[in-house]
Amino acid sequence: MKTRKRSVIILALLTLLVAACVAPAPMASDMAAEDQPVELSMWYFNWPPGYEYQAERVRIYMNDNPHVTIDFDHSIPPVGEGGFEDKVTSALATGTAPDIFAVINPQAIKLINKDQLAPIDSDAVGALGFDSVDALKASRLPGAFDSWSSADGTPYGYHWELSWLxxxxxxxxxxxxxxxxxxxxxxxxxxxxxxxxxxxxxxxxxxxxxxxxxxxxxxxxxxxxxxxxxxxxxxxxxxxxxxxxxxxxxxxxxxxxxxxxxxxxxxxxxxxxxxxxxxxxxxxxxxxxxxxxxxxxxxxxxxxxxxxxxxxxxxxxxxxxxxxxxxxxxxxxxxxxxxWGWAWVVNAASPNKQAAWEFLRFLEADPQGQATASGIWQPLPDIEKGWGAGRVPYADLVAAAAEGGQAxxxxxxxxxxxxxxxxxxxxxxxxxxxxxxxxxxxxxxxxxxxxxx
Amino acid sequence: MERTESLWLGRFWPDNWRYHTRMKVVGFLFTLPVLVFFLVFNIYPIVSAIVISFHEFDLFGPMTWVGLGNYENLAGNKNFWSAMRVTLSFTLFFGPPAWLIAFIFASLIREKLIGRFFFRSVFFTPTILSAVAMATAWSLLLRQNGPLNAMLGLSVSWLTKQDSALWGIVIMSVWQGVGWFMVVFLAGLQSIPQTFYEAAAIDGAGRWRLMRHITLPMLRPVFAFVVIHTIIAGMKVFTPMFIMTGGGPNNATRSMAMLIYHEGLRDLRMGRASAVSMVGFVLILILTVVQLRLFRVHEGIEE
Known part of the structure; x- marks a missing residue:
């Protein structure tokens, strides 16, 4: 009896083992996304309404994705926004730049031409939640990507802000x-x-x-x-x-x-x-x-x-x-x-580009919450209708001023x-x-x- | 020889090393940390700057040898000559008024006046305050309809006109620099033995003669130090221009240090930026050597 019982247990264990081996294994990339710990670093300049909102989004993302750790630095650069640009330039030159950082549009072309930024290619655009680069571009105001793109039209920046006067x-x-x-x-x-x-x-x-x-x-x-x-x-x-x-x-x-x-x-x-x-x-x-x-x-x-x-x-x-x-x-x-404005870019040397784009998708996924918390508008058509109409005086006039805008x-x-x-x-x-x-x-x-x- | 044997290092000495050799080695080892620090953070950057000044280098790509190309470019570059003029003018206009005011303050504070310790602290305070904060505050004070003009009954556009912007920055710099010079002068004044003054007073010397024949000659080394310090600080001036005018209006306050910043970090032309810094380095060196020579000559004549 005892021997029979032992045989049944061994048989059951063997069955389980075979089943485990035969079951389809998760894709390598899914393993990486779900199980492998990922460490991302991100820089922004010290502008309180901006970084306070971003810090909160970082916290939520890490809570929802325990395998992702984001080191968010918004320390005071030498002087203002210009100092932040210098900090980024120096860091890129010395190989110490973070995975993600913000770039103002006039500076972008310099970094694009020097191969310092990762393009929004087919992999990146998927991580951002779009079917194609064209679909991504169509989701923003016309011309919004122009000054964050290379000569062949490839975009490199995912907007945090677009402004006009x-x-x-x-x-x-x-x-x-x-x-x-x-x-x-x-x-x-x-x-x-x-x-x-x-x-x-x-x-x-x-x-x-x-x-x-x-x-x-x-x-x-x-x-x-x-x-x-x-x-x-x-x-x-x-x-x-x-x-x-x-x-x-x-x-x-x-x-x-x-x-x-x-x-x-x-x-x-x-x-x-x-x-x-x-x-x-x-x-x-x-x-x-x-x-x-x-x-x-x-x-x-x-x-x-x-x-x-x-x-x-x-x-x-x-x-x-x-x-x-x-x-x-x-x-x-x-x-x-x-x-003009700021966009998030991913360091061309980052080993975690895909994870970085996925995080940026989350970071920018609540444009109306962002606008309310920080006053920063993403360049989305009709953004003012969902959020600004009741809250921000003259939001329709402010939005209308962007019509016919160019990079x-x-x-x-x-x-x-x-x-x-x-x-x-x-x-x-x-x-x-x-x-x-x-x-x-x-x-x-x-x-x-x-x-x- | 026995004195070194108690050292832990003593067991490693070769037997044929003499006492003085061992002491030199010990001294060298004690200075080694500072030496390494100096080599890494001073000598290496200087040598790198010299090397880069003969290359084209954009921080991201490889360096390309251009020989004296960057220096030849400076010769015909009006931005360079403008920055040179701004820097030398600043040094010239900032130094003498700051020394004079500081010397007067030091002389007054040296006297046994009521509240002299308080005034010493008050005059020195600007020196220890943040240069950025001070520049920001002074850009408000120097507005055409700002407090300084109101107080003086003037209507000068201190920071917006090309012929007055540098003066605005000089005024701020003098205000901030006086405290430091005052402390240096005060130290010099206090090192002059009181007996000199007493002996001269017995001989009937008045205040002016005491100043001319005792104070000023005895302060000559202090003046030399102050002049060298002013030349070095003036040739490197950056913060007030950067904060108060951004080098404007129309480049009227762009100093050499600011030009180096623009060429290097903004325009990514590290070769040209290094060439400007080398010219500045050589200029400071020449002015300092000339100044020291002049001082030594005078000292020799005196002796």
Whole structure:
């Protein structure tokens, strides 16, 4: 009996063993995804509304995927966003860069051309939850991927943010000058100058000193002492005038042509007729702060203005009210705007690219939660309809300002070109340098850079 | 010889090593950690910079030999000459006012005045504060409609005009640098024996003569140190320009250090950035040697 019982047990164990051997084994990749521990590292710069949201998403992801560990670093770089770029560049050069990091679009092409970033290829696009690269591109605003793509159109960045410029104005300042902000329509820069002069004349003590000189700006364009911001403002005006910084083949500058001169002359008119560029805040961050504190009447800023700037700083402007007027154009019928922002990229040297893309799919899977928590908009069509309509004032106008938007110009020499143009903008705005002569000088300098001289 | 035998190392000495040889080896071993640190973090980067300055190098690809190409490029590069002019102007305009104010403060604080310890701390405080924070604060103070102009009854666009932006940065730097120079001068003043002054006073010397014939000659080594320090600090200036103006307006405040940063990290031209840094290095070296020579000549004449 005992022997029989033992035989049955042995037979059962053997059956189990055979069954285990015959059963289909999980795919190697599934094993890796589900069982193998994966360690990812990720960098972002120290901007609280952004990293706090990301840190929470990281925590949730690690909780749901215990085999994945993400080392998220958002420590303060040497100085601001520029310092973050330097940190990334140095880390890539020394082989110490993380698996995932954020890249602002003008910097992307430099890293793409130097083979530092992993492309969004067929494997990556699957991990991001799309059938094809075309499907991925179709899910975003037209042109959103342009400045994160190589020359053959392969995308390298998965958007965290896309921004464009929108005009915001303080209602109380309008009312103090006897101007009804609801009755005002600002479709062109001419409209803005006209309204601005009306507001200044209606409340001269606020804007002018006893000698009639500006003591406060009605508006100050956020474009001084900062290459990135100066290019955002300049290229937006250029897009409206039908001009561009570089020729189509990117081998020479052409901003000194008629369209370029027209764009810059409008910039100067707005800057110098509605304020004095030499007074008040200079650096773009301080300019936005001046709008938030009620020191300045109007400001050009991104869709993030309400959540990330006014609400986060408890601005009195939220209480007193403000209007978003979309983006004024040079000609009413031809709006224009320029896209810039940050995208997540995966290090070409990362051993965990697939896991990185899978995590990024999760990180960006709640665009409305992201927008509410951080004020950062992903470039999704109609994003404002699901989230912003009830929460963010003028979300529809802010979104509409992106229509017809185009990518900021791309060149491997972006940093040098931007520095040259910023210098000329400063000379024109602060010291009244001649527009045509300044742009001629700029093109001469740009050409020498592009020629490799 | 017996004194080294108690050392653990003593058992490894070759028998034919003399006492002084053994002491040299021991001394060398004690300095070895610092030496290694110095070689790795000072000498290696300098040698690398020299080597890179003769190459084209974008940080990611291989280096390509270009000989003196980067240096030839600098000769005709208006950005380089502009940065050189900014750097030398800053050094020249920052040094003398800072020394003068610091010397006056040190002289006053040396006297037995009420609250001198308090003032010493107050004047020194800017030196220990964050340069970035100070630059940010001063960019607010220096606005055209800011507090400094209001206080002085001026309407100067300190940071936005090309001919005044460097002055704005110099004012901030003098304010921040005075405390450090004051401490150096104070140390020098306190090292002058009081008996010199007493003897001169008995001979009827007034304040001016005491200053001219005792204080200033006795402080000559201190002045030499202060001048060298100013040249080195001035030639390397970066933070105030980076924070207050970003090198603007229109490159009017872009220093050599900032040009190196732009060329290297922003434009990925490490070869040219290294060439600029080598020129700066040689310039500092020449100015320092000349300054030291001048000081030695004067000392010789005195003696």
């Amino acid at each position: 929108v005009l915001y104005c303080n209602d109380q300042h309008f009312r103090d000058a006897g101007v009804d902000p609801d009755a005002v329509a600002i479709e062109t820069w001419d409209d803005l100058i006209s309204v601005g002069k009306q507001v200044i004349e209606g409340n001269p003590d606020f804007y002018l000193d006893e000698d009639g000189n500006f003591k406060r700006n009605f508006i100050k364009l956020p474009m001084y002492f900062d290459d990135t911001w100066s290019m955002q403002v300049l290229t937006t005006f250029l897009a409206q005038a039908g001009g561009s910084v570089l020729s189509d083949d990117r081998m020479s500058g052409q901003i000194n042509n008629a369209a370029g001169v027209e764009a810059v002359e409008w910039m100067m008119r707005v800057s110098q007729e509605l304020g004095d560029p030499n007074i008040g805040p200079v650096i773009p961050g301080e300019v936005h702060a001046a709008f938030g504190s009620g020191e300045m009447t109007c400001d050009l800023a991104g869709p993030w203005m309400y959540e990330a700037f006014l609400v986060a700083t408890e601005s009195p402007v939220v209480e007193s009210g403000y209007h978003a007027y979309g983006m004024p154009a040079i000609d009413a019928g031809t709006p224009g705007n320029v896209f 900021i110009f791309v060149t491997e020499h972006y940093a040098e070109v931007a520095r040259i143009l910023r210098g000329k903008i400063e000379a024109m705005a602060f010291e009244g340098a001649d527009v045509q002569a300044s742009l001629d000088e700029a093109v001469e300098e740009i050409d020498s850079i592009l020629d490799g001289r």
